[in-house]
Amino acid sequence: MIFTKEMLICLYKDLAIRIGKQPTKRQWLDDTKTPSDMPIRMNFGNWTNFVKSCGFEPLKSEISIQARLNSIKAHKGKRSMAWKGGRIKDRSGYVLIWKPEHANAKIGGYIHEHRLVMSEHLGRPLESYEYVHHRNGIKSDNRLENLELVTQKVHLGGVVCPYCSKRFSIR
Incomplete structure (x- = not known):
């Protein structure tokens, strides 16, 4: 027909x-x-x-809420297409490491690398009043010999600028 x-x-x-x-x-x-x-x-x-x-508007395909949640879950953390091994830099220039099981990890599972290095060196989590000072002032230089454990009151010191060799104090 x-x-x-x-x-x-x-x-x-x-x-x-x-x-x-x-x-x-x-x-x-x-x-x-x-x-x-x-x-x-x-x-x-x-x-x-x-x-x-026929005078109708074509129907849009609908994605279920569960499918949407599964898609979000499938692309987070290590499964993300943007995953770079769990190492990122924050706006201040500090390096963050994704280590959600660590006692000093913040919400989201990241910990500052300088705090992680010092914590592993000491063999214990750092206390909230303990700060890790970068001796040369370079926030991404997290070698143990460049790090120093200080308290808040002592966290003032002289630093030499790696670019202009000028000496200044930091807080």
Whole structure:
């Protein structure tokens, strides 16, 4: 049987009335009173053009909440496409290491690398009043010989600028 555009539009609208909502392509193909999608492709080019010709707005595909949550979970941490081994720099220039199991790790699982190096050297987590001072003033230079454990009151000191060799005090 040859289907005209008008016949196909009538069949679509009839199906919409029977099921009580705008039919999807799957519902069209599963219905016994409607033809395959071949006459639609021959007369309209594709399903979207057919639905528009019937006076309906094409339906958007819906992603379930669970699928969306799984997608977010699948691209976090080590599974992220932007993963660089868990080593990042913060706005202040300090290096952060992703180590969520460490006692000094902040929310998000990151710990400052200089605190991690000192903590591992001492064999214990650092206390909140303990600070790690960079002797040469370079925040990303986290070699043990460049680090010094100090308290807040003592965390003032002279530093030599690595660029201009000028001496200044820091807090």
